[in-house]
Amino acid sequence: MSILQKTEEHVVEELLLPVLDHLSNGHLDIPMLPHVASQVLLLANNPEGNATKLGALIQQDQVLACRVLQLANSAAYGSRYPIESLPQAISWLGLNFLAGTAFSFSVQSGVFNVDGYEKEVQGLWAYTLTVALYGKAIAGELGLNPENAFLCGLLHAIGKPYVTHTVNFHQRSSDVRHPWPVLDRVIRESYVEAGRQLAVAWELPESVREAIMLHEDCACEKATSPVKGAAITCLARHLANSILSSDVVDEQQITALPVAQLLGVSQSHVASWLDMRESIQANVAPMVI
DSSP: OTTTTSHHHHHHHHHHHHHHHHHHHHHHOOOOOOHHHHHHHHHHHHHTTTTTHHHHHHHHHHHHHHHEEEEEHTTTTTSOOOOOOHHHHHHHOOOOHHHHHHHHHHHHHHOOOOOOOOHHHHHHHHHHHHHHHHHHHHHTTTOOOOOHHHHHHTTTTTTTHHHHHHHHTTTTOOOOOOOHHHHHHHHHHHHHHHHHHHHHHHTTHHHHHHHHHHHHTTTTTGGTTTOHHHHHHHHHHHHHHHHHHHSSHHHHHTTTTTHHHHHHHHHHHHHHHHTHHHHHHHHGGGGGO
């Protein structure tokens, strides 16, 4: 049977098989986190972390340092005066926010091989960054931990680029690049478990692991972390989807969601978050590489 003769369902099953096999056996080909990314993550979750230590870490990777300075000087984040040093950038953007962003830059820049799907994977990162920024806003409004919510949103779908990477690895001998909707179906079937195994291997914080596993509507009520990262991420996903949807989404629809009721948010909360669409989009753009 040729590729052209195969049904989409058959292609999805064929692509999904090696991914599920790796997941069930726990034999993921997990790439190492870049040194700076792993150290930044540790620092972000260390009460003794400070701007000096973060600056010294980022300085070890000159490309990363340049990206951080570009972000601080971007139209969305720039101050009235040029930011010319890492200490200035950290002071302006905030230690924990910049730690999460530096981690994102470092992972985006080469952890996963996604040849042929670069644009789509950029879209995945843009989406997770949108969720992260909405999560930060939700947590701040509810008196919870904004930095933790940002990290939960940023990493809740880390399994998605991994699945794309794995499919690519098993298709290297073929010149065929399957349509993204086909890969998207494979991703949706497997990304949560892939993310869970990545989180264990990378020793991500427990609250982030919980968000990875329980960020969907049917699962977030099972979360037990007091920072409520899974529920916040779930609600942030709905707000992020409102940006992508061609349908008009209003505050009543969002407020009626079980996760909104779980978090006790009001229509006025939701209305203010929906009004943030343009600013969220502007803030995401310079964070995608």
